Amino acid sequence: MTNTIGDLETADVILATGTNTTENHPVISTFIKRAVEKRGAKLVVIDPRKIRLTNFARKWVRQNLGTDVAWIxxxxxxxxxxxxxxxxxxxxRTAGFEDLKAMVEKFTPAFVESITGIAADDIVEIARLYAKARAASIVxxxxxxQxxxxxxxxxxxxxxxxxxxxLGIEGGGVNPLRGQNNVQGACDMGGLPNVFTGYQPVTSEEARKKLEAAWGVTGIPxxxxxxVTEMIPKAIEGTVKALYIVGENPMVSDPDLHHVKHGLEALDFMVVxxxxxxxxxxxxxxxxxSACFAEKEGTFSNTERRVQRVRKAVEPPGQARDDWRITAAISTAMGFPMGYDSAEQxxxxxxxxxxxxxxxxYERIDRVGLHWPCPTPDHPGTPVLHTVQFPIGKGKFHAIDYIPPAEQTDDAYPLYLTTGRIIYHYHTGTMTRKSEGLNERAPxxxxxxxxxxxxxxxxxxGSMVTIASRRGKIKAKAAVSEKGVAGTVFIPFHFAESAVNELTHAALDPVSKIPEYKVCxxxxxKA
Structure with missing residues (x-):
């Protein structure tokens, strides 16, 4: 997030899109609802489903799946x-405006309506509402x-x-709500294939030399x-021989699960x-x-970039250990000693x-976390990004044309499917589906x-139905709902016994390599 969670309450306009906030981020949704109810903020929701957040919206419109570039x-x-x-x-503060202007020239309200299904008048109304705000936040x-x-x-x-x-103002910004706790921290710590910690590129000789000196090694690649989405095909090809999977459940969370299982079974060796x-x-x-969050010391970096302490509350069961201790032990056994004594070290x-x-x-975040960037011991942290300039200097406009989804409906497959979460379960259900109370609410x-x-x-x-795509078939109960839109069905992805990712498309974004979970x-x- 460029801004803080609390900052949402200072916005005049909040544009929420692609987020079922009340179910997926219920705490953050309270800030949005308070902004509307207590401060008179104008909420615009652009979402294909009639999610609960629409009850608080000044304006709600439905877009056809996969048409977001067009309406923007x-x-x-x-x-x-x-x-x-x-x-x-x-x-x-920006560059490339003329290219952007030329690109959006053809996206008249009428043209956008023909692509997105959003009425031309609504496009005009939302544009005026957002542009005229003193401060407008995108969530x-x-x-x-996806x-x-x-x-x-x-x-x-x-x-x-x-x-x-x-951007760069209180109540504004572009604010992605992270899909899992500490996914921001995982990315910050180099949990991406092209960067070290703090998004230092692996291609940077300066960064590699610094790390080599600190770790006493040479030849960091x-x-x-x-x-992740490239590893499975590489396993099938035989290029990837082994996988070490930590805290992830791709046999439920990844698209086209038949393909995923084939890839995992093709490996010579797999550790989970x-x-x-x-x-x-x-x-x-x-x-x-491994130990869970309540069984270890460390930090989480949340969706607003706030680094916070996590303190051990109970002992881990059986032979479970802290993740860092497992990693350090394996590294030591493989010939590179990691002699850490604590998470603080x-x-x-x-x-x-x-x-x-x-x-x-640890001392500075003992009670209240700090927002990065926080480069020096006397720095107060950075709650709002880009207040003076962007990291690259001037922000670059990108002239982007609309591209349809990878898969379209036809006579054989006439409906669109989109996926998501419900409030009672979390991700692949590894924890929540072991909770009796939650299973009672969403069995x-x-x-x-x-x-x-x-x-x-x-x-x-309540009747049983069969849903099939070009990749697989599952059965589930029908839930006739006012949230739904004609021509599109929604299925949550928490349930391994009828995993919706048997159906989803493995087509990837060419840059991020994220699958197209939201359209197939x-x-x-009837079953």
Missing amino acids: NGLMHVIIKEDLYDKAFVSK YCMGIT HTTGTDNVKSLANLSMLCGH DKPGYT QDIFMTETAQLADVVLP IMAEIAKLTPSYGGIT ENFVEISAEDAGRYGIED AVVLE
């Missing part, structure tokens, strides 16, 4: 045409990123925010590795390190039991080698379908 370009078309953009911000989640055009979607939202000068015996762990050659090394974490110590999978489609296919609420073609019938 449509907003910018209106803002430029009506001369509503922030000329001073664009002139002083999004995986409904924006597309073959996910990177384009994110860049387009950044274009919109820069165009109106809503300068070539980026594979993303987790707190429970997951569906993926059941395929492993070795399973290493590791944090000190992180601060030493990571510019954006340079001033973060099994379901297919959310509109009343119109239910009538068309002769399906009754299916056929539905």
Whole structure:
């Protein structure tokens, strides 16, 4: 997030898209609801489903799946045409405006309506509302990123925010809500194939030399590795021989699960390190039991970039160990001793080698966390990014055209499927589906379908249905709901016994390599 969670309450306009905030980020949703109810903020929700957040919206519109670039370009078309953009911000702090202007010229409200299904008048109204705000915040989640055009979607939202000068100010910004706790911290610590900690590129000789000196090694590779979604095909090809999977359950969470299982079974060796015996762990050659969050010391970096202490509350069961202790023991056994004594000692090394974490110590975050960048011990942290300039100097507008989803409906597969979460379960259900109370509230999978489609296919609420795509088939109960939209069904991905990712498309965003979980073609019938 460029801004803080609390900052949402100071926004005049909040544009929420691709986020079912009340169910996926219920704490953050309270800040949005308070901004609306207590401060009169105007909430705009752009989402294909009638999610609960729409009850608080000044304006809610439904877009056709996978058409986000089109409606964002449509907003910018209106803002430029009506001369509503922030000329001073664009002139002083951005580059590439003319290219953007030329690209969005064709995205008239009528043209956008033909692509997205959003009424032309609504495009105009939302554009004016966003552009005229003193401070407007954009909030999004995986409904924006999990597309073959996910990177384009994110860049387009950044274009919109820069165009109106809503970056670098209180109550503004572009604010992605992370999908899991500490996923921000994992990325910060180099949990990506092309960077070291603090997003220092592996291609940077300066960064490699610094780390080599600190660790007493030579020859750190300068070539980026594979993303998760690239590893499975490489395993099938035989290029990847072994995988070490920590705290991840790809046998439920990855797309096209038949393909995933084929890839994992093709490996020579697989290790899974987790707190429970997951569906993926059941395929492993070795399973290493690890401690959960309440059983260890360390830090989390949350979605607003705040680094916070985590303190041990209980002892881990059985042979379970801290993840860092397992990693250190394996490294030592392989010939590179890691002689750490504590998580605090590791944090000190992180601060030493990571510019954006340079001033973060256990002492400084003992009670209240700090937002990175925090480069020095006397730095107060950075709650709001880009207040003076962008890291590259001037922010770059990207002229982006609309590209349709990778898979379209046809006579054989006439419905679109989109996936997501529900409030009672979390991710692949590794923890939540072992909770009696949560299972009582949400015991099994379901297919959310509109009343119109239910009538068309002769399906009754609560009846069993079969859903098939070009990749697989599952069964689940029908849930006829006003949340649904005609032509599209929704299925959560928590339930391994009828895993929706048997159906989803493995087509990837060419930059981020994220799969297109949010759009695929299916056929539905009575079971």
